[in-house]
Each structure stands twice: as C-alpha cells, then as structure tokens.
Amino acid sequence: QVQLVQSGAEVKEPGASVKVSCKASGYTFTGLFIHWARQAPGHGLECMGLINPSDGSTTFAQKFQGRVTLTRDTSTSTVYMELSSLISDDTAVYYCARGNSYAYDYWGQGTLVTVSS
C-alpha cells in the first residue's frame, strides 16, 4: 500500500535551518510529484512547493522562493525539504503529499517543527 513516512519532530533556534524527510513506498517513486505544505497552529494549510522525483525539477510558492530547497534520492525513494533562516512564524506541522490527478491523494503523517530560542 502507498505510504509516505516523514521524519520526527524538530526544535530549532531562530536563524537555523531544518531538513525534513519524506520516504515513499508502495508505488513507483519517479512516477508522481511530491508536494509540501505546512499548517501553523490554529491555521489552514499553506502550499510550499513541489518536486518531480523523476528529474528533480522543483516549483515553489512565491512566499518560499529562496528559502526552501527540495531534493530527492531515488535510491531510497526519499524526498527532502530544507527550510532556512527560520523564524518563529515557521513553527508549524509540515506535510508531504503525493500528487495524483491534480490532487493530493496520500499524505505523510506530518512533522512538527518548532522554532524557539
């Protein structure tokens, strides 16, 4: 069955970077996009960007351009999301999700990133 398993919770200081992983299984990793979104406490979901695991090409929401890096490792079917120059407003649950038929059909369990000094 399709699964996306994310890495565990992180606590970071302001100005630091965080790297979250998303390991896919149960389907052909290079066949579908992986999207990233985040949800701050008490708020709705916010689109961050996507990666095409086949060729590594990426697209980012304007708000995150220059601060987010998406990479993939096809040997382990894993996508990585790195967010730099963290501020307190980056405290959120970060999700990866598989893109299929222009929808997000499977989601990771979420990774809580807390930014605090």
Add this chain to the structure above:
Amino acid sequence: QSALTQPPAASGSPGQSVTISCTGSSSDVGTYNYVSWYQQHPGRAPQLMIYEVSKRPSGVPDRFSGSKSGNTASLTVSGLQAEDEADYFCISYAGSRDWVFGGGTKLTVL
C-alpha cells in the same frame, strides 16, 4: 489570506445535509476542473475526499459529493454523521504547476 475563500464554519444535525463552498477566480476554479476536497480531524493528516470536482476515491462514502459552478466549487455532505465533524478544505489547480488552497471550514455536527 487564502487564495480560495471558504466559510469558517458550517453545521448540521445528524441525518441532515450541509454544503460547504469554495470560491476562487477565473484563474483557478473557474478554468480548471481540478478542485479537490479534504477532511482533517484534529491532530491527523488530511484525507482526500473528492478530486476532479466530483470524483470520489475508493473508500470514501457516497454521502460526500462535489460540484462546481463558475468560480465556486461546493462539497455536500448528506446524511450527516457524528464522525463527519472535522475541518474541510479545498485545493484547486491554477496552472503552471501552481495550486491554491482554501482556508478551511470547521464542520460541526449538532
């Protein structure tokens, strides 16, 4: 501010029907038949309920249905059950590898 506008809250009694709207623009909802709807219970990851405006993934009850008119998409939950109480949000494709999100609607089963 979300690109797609949803009412912050909706409610209904068990057995009733409730409809949640998702209003975008001619650049997203109005142009593409790629609106999807998600259910999210507290502390859980979102679950896909509707894709391509009105299609249901395997396993989603047929009490959930979707539609679209112009720049507004809608999710209808018929025969409300207690387990339907959750947050619901919409996503629309907007072209050029861009997706736009709704702010979410909290559905309360009275």
